[in-house]
Amino acid sequence: MKSHDLIIVGAGIVGAACADYASAEGLRVAIVEPGPIGGGATAAAMGHLVAMDDDPAELALAHYSLGLWEAFVDLPQAEYSRCGTLWIASNQADYARIPDKLARLAAAGVHAEQVDAEQLYRLEPALAAGLAGGMRVPGEAVVYPPGVAQYLIGQAMARGAQLYRQRAHQLNSGGVRLSDNTQLSGNVLIATGCALPQLLPQLPMRSRKGHLVITDRHPGLVHHQLLELGYADSAHGSDDSSVAFNVQPRPTGQILIGSSREYGSETADISMTMVRRMLARTLQFLPGLSELDAIRIWTGFRPVSVDGLPYLGRAPQHANVWVAAGHEGLGVTTSLGSARILIDQLLGRATAIDPRPYDPMRVAA
Amino acid sequence: MTDRYDVLVVGAGPAGLAAAHAAASHGARVGLIDEQMTAGGQVWRQDVQHASPALARRSIGRTLDHPAIDWLAQTRVVTVEDGGLLVEDPRRARRLHYQTLVLATGARELLLPFPGWTLPGITGAGGLQALAKQGWPLAGRRVVIAGSGPLLLAAAATAKRHGAHVLGIYEQSSTENIQRFARSLWRWPAKAVQAMGLRAQLAGVPYRCGSVVRRAHGETELHAVDVDGPRGIEHIACDQLAVGYGLLANVELAQSLGCTLQLQGAHAYVDTDRYQRTSVDGIYAAGELCGIGGRDTARIEGAIAGHAAAGKTADADRLLQSRQHARHFADALNQCFALDPRVHALAQPDTLVCRCEDVSLSALDGYMDARSAKLATRCGMGACQGRICGSALAELGRFPRSGQRPPLFPARLSTLAGTNLSSINKP
Ligand SMILES: Cc1cc2nc3c(=O)[nH]c(=O)nc-3n(C[C@H](O)[C@H](O)[C@H](O)COP(=O)(O)OP(=O)(O)OC[C@H]3O[C@@H](n4cnc5c(N)ncnc54)[C@H](O)[C@@H]3O)c2cc1C
Numbered sequence: 174m175k176s177h178d179l180i181i182v183g184a185g186i187v188g189a190a191c192a193d194y195a196s197a198e199g200l201r202v203a204i205v206e207p208g209p210i211g212g213g214a215t216a217a218a219m220g221h222l223v224a225m226d227d228d229p230a231e232l233a234l235a236h237y238s239l240g241l242w243e244a245f246v247d248l249p250q251a252e253y254s255r256c257g258t259l260w261i262a263s264n265q266a267d268y269a270r271i272p273d274k275l276a277r278l279a280a281a282g283v284h285a286e287q288v289d290a291e292q293l294y295r296l297e298p299a300l301a302a303g304l305a306g307g308m309r310v311p312g313e314a315v316v317y318p319p320g321v322a323q324y325l326i327g328q329a330m331a332r333g334a335q336l337y338r339q340r341a342h343q344l345n346s347g348g349v350r351l352s353d354n355t356q357l358s359g360n361v362l363i364a365t366g367c368a369l370p371q372l373l374p375q376l377p378m379r380s381r382k383g384h385l386v387i388t389d390r391h392p393g394l395v396h397h398q399l400l401e402l403g404y405a406d407s408a409h410g411s412d413d414s415s416v417a418f419n420v421q422p423r424p425t426g427q428i429l430i431g432s433s434r435e436y437g438s439e440t441a442d443i444s445m446t447m448v449r450r451m452l453a454r455t456l457q458f459l460p461g462l463s464e465l466d467a468i469r470i471w472t473g474f475r476p477v478s479v480d481g482l483p484y485l486g487r488a489p490q491h492a493n494v495w496v497a498a499g500h501e502g503l504g505v506t507t508s509l510g511s512a513r514i515l516i517d518q519l520l521g522r523a524t525a526i527d528p529r530p531y532d533p534m535r536v537a538a
Numbered sequence: 539m540t541d542r543y544d545v546l547v548v549g550a551g552p553a554g555l556a557a558a559h560a561a562a563s564h565g566a567r568v569g570l571i572d573e574q575m576t577a578g579g580q581v582w583r584q585d586v587q588h589a590s591p592a593l594a595r596r597s598i599g600r601t602l603d604h605p606a607i608d609w610l611a612q613t614r615v616v617t618v619e620d621g622g623l624l625v626e627d628p629r630r631a632r633r634l635h636y637q638t639l640v641l642a643t644g645a646r647e648l649l650l651p652f653p654g655w656t657l658p659g660i661t662g663a664g665g666l667q668a669l670a671k672q673g674w675p676l677a678g679r680r681v682v683i684a685g686s687g688p689l690l691l692a693a694a695a696t697a698k699r700h701g702a703h704v705l706g707i708y709e710q711s712s713t714e715n716i717q718r719f720a721r722s723l724w725r726w727p728a729k730a731v732q733a734m735g736l737r738a739q740l741a742g743v744p745y746r747c748g749s750v751v752r753r754a755h756g757e758t759e760l761h762a763v764d765v766d767g768p769r770g771i772e773h774i775a776c777d778q779l780a781v782g783y784g785l786l787a788n789v790e791l792a793q794s795l796g797c798t799l800q801l802q803g804a805h806a807y808v809d810t811d812r813y814q815r816t817s818v819d820g821i822y823a824a825g826e827l828c829g830i831g832g833r834d835t836a837r838i839e840g841a842i843a844g845h846a847a848a849g850k851t852a853d854a855d856r857l858l859q860s861r862q863h864a865r866h867f868a869d870a871l872n873q874c875f876a877l878d879p880r881v882h883a884l885a886q887p888d889t890l891v892c893r894c895e896d897v898s899l900s901a902l903d904g905y906m907d908a909r910s911a912k913l914a915t916r917c918g919m920g921a922c923q924g925r926i927c928g929s930a931l932a933e934l935g936r937f938p939r940s941g942q943r944p945p946l947f948p949a950r951l952s953t954l955a956g957t958n959l960s961s962i963n964k965p
């Protein structure tokens with residue numbers, strides 16, 4: 174039997190961030206991951222670091238995390254690029270929503286500015302004619318999520334953390350048993366994303382499939398991460414399937430195109446119907462992209478909790494089991510803050526932001 | 539907005555041409571598509587300066603002129619979609635539907651990395667042949683041909699015909715292997731005649747066995763190569779190097795249709811039965827796709843597939859014996875030109891493996907599978923999606939190529955968005 178202060182199950186970006194912070198705080202850490210580091214949802218993600226203003230608790234976690242991301246600006250593996258976010262108002266009704274959004278972001282400490290139509294086209298000349306304007310968030314950025322996860326695990330291992338290339342099979346009173354029957358003892362932190370219910374069936378989790386398309390290299394065509402202001406309606410709506418305009422300039426000069434959201438499709442295969450809808454939407458906003466070549470299409474699954482907020486804290490019905498999972502479409506952004514909140518609680522410290530909205534016990538209550 | 543065919547044939551090389559013609563001869567409505575501008579595939583690629591062989595002219599002519607065959611040039615399959623194929627040409631996209639599908643997507647060259655292999659002036663052996671036929675100027679250029687297989691002879695002959703000064707052909711396989719193979723040629727007289735013809739064309743060009751190109755020299759372009767042969771290392775000044783280590787089946791479309799593949803060494807080909815049927819109902823495969831077998835095998839298999847796809851298995855039955863004969867020849871050939879493990883050791887730690895993303899061999903150390911390596915190094919993430927580096931790494935014994943995803947080739951966003959769909963045959 175091997176004993177550790179903390180056994181982290183899952184090396185996606187969330188588990189990796191927890192491993193890094195816990196080991197930095199002096200804990201003897203074990204990491205359990207059968208697949209590639211950052212090979213789950215983390216490998217499929219766009220890697221946009223973004224604050225959304227729709228839910229105050231989500232905004233607080235995103236803002237806290239965005240501050241922590243500043244430490245990664247010069248890390249080559251992170252491929253950090255501060256392109257900023259430009260939210261696009263298609264019509265006057267959307268445009269009229271901007272002042273409220275600015276106010277909510279400002280209250281949380283996020284700097285953003287309104288841009289009129291003329292400024293919009295100066296910032297992004299490739300946009301289709303007839304758009305009303307937008308909202309620019311200059312400090313936001315994009316990263317390469319699997320690169321960050323690998324870096325964080327590397328940091329933890331350099332501090333002595335041990336990596337077990339196994340699946341965690343079952344929780345038990347001492348800790349966790351791995352698929353090769355190794356027994357690890359200590360506190361357990363489950364960071365298995367969509368797979369959470371396999372170990373903790375009492376915490377509901379749904380998988381929300383997304384498609385992404387990437388082009389060959391066309392530097393300078395698009396400058397900001399571009400999203401339609403109606404994005405949140407797609408992201409937070411509960412429709413079985415939806416698409417929204419969401420386009421990102423990669424540091425390679427490639428253009429990464431999202432986004433689709435779909436419940437009920439559990440396999441990784443590509444639905445050309447969703448791809449068609451998503452790209453048709455894209456070409457409405459950026460008609461000039463129509464002749465660009467796509468080189469790959471892939472899918473990923475966002476882990477969705479009961480209420481869209483992650484579970485961060487002690488797991489219900491277990492004394493020594495903690496959980497950090499359910500970040501849906503924002504888990505890259507919020508991974509760093511989530512790790513702090515979780516490990517600070519585990520160490521009995523005060524957290525930087527109020528942890529209660531994320532408490533897994535809310536499900537039991 | 540769709541076009542429906544009784545038989546749709548993908549690939550217009552010898553196999554696809556034969557399949558289309560056989561199917562059309564039974565009255566089937568046939569669609570024949572190829573990404574190239576002209577039909578003929580790799581071996582019958584049109585030459586802008588020299589006339590095609592009579593057999594090529596006949597096969598191409600009788601197929602393209604057939605009233606029941608729609609010839610769709612410069613048309614690529616983008617992906618499998620809604621029970622049909624989404625294809626695009628330089629201007630528009632189409633959705634093609636079929637009762638039966640014949641895959642004849644042929645083969646590509648196996649390119650193996652070695653120091654200097656990315657210098658301008660270096661191509662594959664088939665690559666050089668294609669360039670020459672397109673009219674790329676070779677006159678007076680000093681050309682070295684290397685790698686393995688009969689393609690080297692064909693490439694050398696083409697280069698010579700286009701005025702190149704071919705300094706030598708360097709075959710990795712040993713003299714004993716080649717001699718054993720030559721002694722068995724009497725079993726395939728047509729092949730022996732063909733080989734003699736090539737030898738006559740290549741009179742005066744040295745053919746060296748047991749020789750591999752170790753390194754290419756040059757700053758901004760190639761100026762010399764080091765060849766390692768039975769007589770030690772030879773330093774050869776040259777302007778052009780064509781090097782290819784044999785052929786690999788283009789299985790990507792078959793794979794995305796769900797056809798069962800088989801491994802031959804490190805590389806896959808499509809599994810077929812006596813009528814060239816794949817594991818998927820209504821889908822046939824013929825030619826190099828079913829294992830590297832050369833032109834004659836391809837023509838016979840294409841015809842078998844075409845007859846069978848049109849429901850005329852009796853006509854197919856008549857060809858089974860000649861297919862067997864041709865496949866035996868292919869087996870002898872593959873055995874003769876099997877790669878010497880020495881070619882696996884040519885790449886050095888700093889040799890680029892993935893040209894799309896500039897990834898060196900040593901950057902891949904420590905990764906046990908293609909996916910982990912790709913996520914960490916970008917190896918295979920570029921436009922070729924691992925067609926070159928993934929096949930090379932499989933051959934080198936690092937790891938098999940990882941998951942194929944749409945599109946099969948880089949494809950326009952408008953095609954994938956369905957905003958530029960058109961139809962040839964209005965209902
Ligand atoms: C298409 C798409 C686009 C996205 N875009 C963005 C974006 O732009 N910005 C953003 O912030 N977020 C984005 N996200 C969301 C983000 O990807 C996820 O929220 C985040 O990656 C979740 O990380 P995770 O570590 O919880 O999960 P994962 O990355 O899925 O990691 C879970 C890990 O647990 C392992 N595991 C599972 N079961 C076991 C077991 N029993 N034992 C051991 N290990 C196990 C898995 O192998 C996996 O590696 C996107 C998601 C998708 C799908």
Ligand SMILES: Cc1cc2nc3c(=O)[nH]c(=O)nc-3n(C[C@H](O)[C@H](O)[C@H](O)COP(=O)(O)OP(=O)(O)OC[C@H]3O[C@@H](n4cnc5c(N)ncnc54)[C@H](O)[C@@H]3O)c2cc1C
Nearest residue numbers: 216217218219220387441442469471472909919940941943
């Ligand atoms: C920011 C970012 C940028 C990227 N840029 C590129 C890029 O430029 N080029 C590029 O090639 N990739 C790029 N990727 C994608 C990345 O390399 C992986 O492809 C990503 O993890 C998606 O994986 P995948 O599902 O396509 O296939 P894989 O990574 O190969 O596999 C994932 C899993 O899905 C399964 N799977 C694969 N295909 C199918 C299928 N057809 N049906 C069912 N299951 C299947 C596999 O078996 C495997 O278990 C990028 C990723 C990120 C995060």
